[in-house]
Amino acid sequence: MSTYLVSFVVSDFASVSGISRSGIKVHIFTPPQNINMTDLALESSIKILDFYEEYFEIPYPLPKIEGGNGESSGRDYGMGKREEGIDEKG
Numbered sequence: 001m002s003t004y005l006v007s008f009v010v011s012d013f014a015s016v017s018g019i020s021r022s023g024i025k026v027h028i029f030t031p032p033q034n035i036n037m038t039d040l041a042l043e044s045s046i047k048i049l050d051f052y053e054e055y056f057e058i059p060y061p062l063p064k065i066e067g068g069n070g071e072s073s074g075r076d077y078g079m080g081k082r083e084e085g086i087d088e089k090g
Contacts, residue, residue, distance in 0.1 A: 014030060014031070014032040014035040015029045016042050018042050018046050024049060024065060025063065025075060026045050026046050026067075027064065027065070029068045075089060
C-alpha cells in the first residue's frame with residue numbers, strides 16, 4: 001500500500017471498530033448509508049494485521065489503524081478505478 005495516499009474529508013461518517021489480537025484498534029469509516037457494508041473490511045483488516053505481525057514477528061508500531069470504504073468522494077468509478085481517480089475508459 002502506498003504511504004502517500006492521504007485524504008482530508010469533512011463529513012458525518014459512521015464507523016465500526018474492532019481490536020486485533022495484539023490490542024491494535026482498527027476503525028473503518030463510511031458514509032452512514034453504507035455502514036452495513038463494512039463488516040468484511042473490518043474482519044479482513046484485523047485478520048491481515050494479525051497474520052503479518054505473526055509472519056514477520058514484528059509488532060505493528062502504531063496504536064491504531066483507520067480506513068475507509070473508498071467512497072468519500074461520492075463518485076462511482078467502477079472496476080477501472082486507479083489512484084488518480086480516473087476510469088480506464090476515459
